[in-house]
Amino acid sequence: MAGAERVARPGRAFGWRAWSLVLLLALAFKAGYSAAAAEQLQWLLRPLAGLLNATGLFNFMPVAGGEWLDAGHDLIIVKACAGGNFLIAAWLGWLWRGRTRPFGPMLALGAFAAAWLTTLLANAARIVLIGYGQDDLAQLTGLSDADSHRLIGIGVYFGALLLQLQGTGTTLAAPAIYLGVTLFAPLLNAWLTGRIGIDMTHALWLVGVPLATLLAALLFSRVSSGGWRLSRATETAGLLRRRHHACTKSGSNDMDAPTGWGIAVPNWEGVINPE
Secondary structure: OHHHHHHHOOOOOOOHHHHHHHHHHHHHHHHHHHHOOHHHHHHHHHHHHHHHHHOOOOOOEEOHHHOEEEOOOOEEEOHHHHOHHHHHHHHHHHHHHOOOOOOOHHHHHHHHHHHHHHHHHHHHHHHHHHHHHHHHHHHHHOOOHHHHHHHHHHHHHHHHHHHHOOOOOOOOHHHHHHHHHHHHHHHHHHHHHOOOOOOHHHHHHHHHHHHHHHHHHHHHHHHHOOOOOHHHHHHHHHHHHHHHHHHHHHOOOOOOOOOOOOOOOOOOOOEOOOO
16 A cells, blocks of 8 residues: 555656756757758758748748758748757756656657747747848847847747746746756857857847846736836825925934835747857
8 A cells, every 4th residue: 555655646756867867868969969960950940941931921942951041031041040959948848847747758758849849939930030020120229130130039039938938936947948058058068178168249148138038027027917006106106205204304314215125026049040
């Protein structure tokens, strides 16, 4: 009976051994992906081109080297467009969502299938925005084409990861996974191999866009919950005036600001940019 109870009771399957195995698999996939040519990544690139063509917005055709060209929009899908880094991040994200279930091959493969679909949809959205919005974004913001490209790519990928991890009850899961895959892993690899680290401009974008997104989400969450309503601001201003008058009358110069704002933190890459 005791043995049957132990089997039936959910185990702590996602302990350090399980996560160590997951990280080793992620690093192995990243190494294999980095060494692969575009011809070997058609399981990512071909469905992406097909989905984009199905929207009627593009007409990507295969060209030499496993790449896909839309001559009308002067866009080309290359190896970097496969979204290998995001695929790893999405896989880790789906595993994080399922961390309360026993870890095994079925969970790992199911999470990978979900990550493949997530990557396909995120890549398609990114390329649509690049094809139809990158120039407008550059004109509107004054950013260079390269920076507009970066902003769209990082914004779409991080936003997709945020949506994927909604409801997990872990605020820092999305930024930790995203920055771990796109920033810290390359830095660690550069350090271990003795190479120069990643481009600092790109690193600042990798950190800045998620930070701005989280701050915007925080502001939206606060406003939508009624935390910054005009009536409340008016009440607060009235309270401050009353306190000021009282202090003046008593001869005090203390102007203590109200404390305890109660801010609730929300649950929280002509080439198509590379990650």
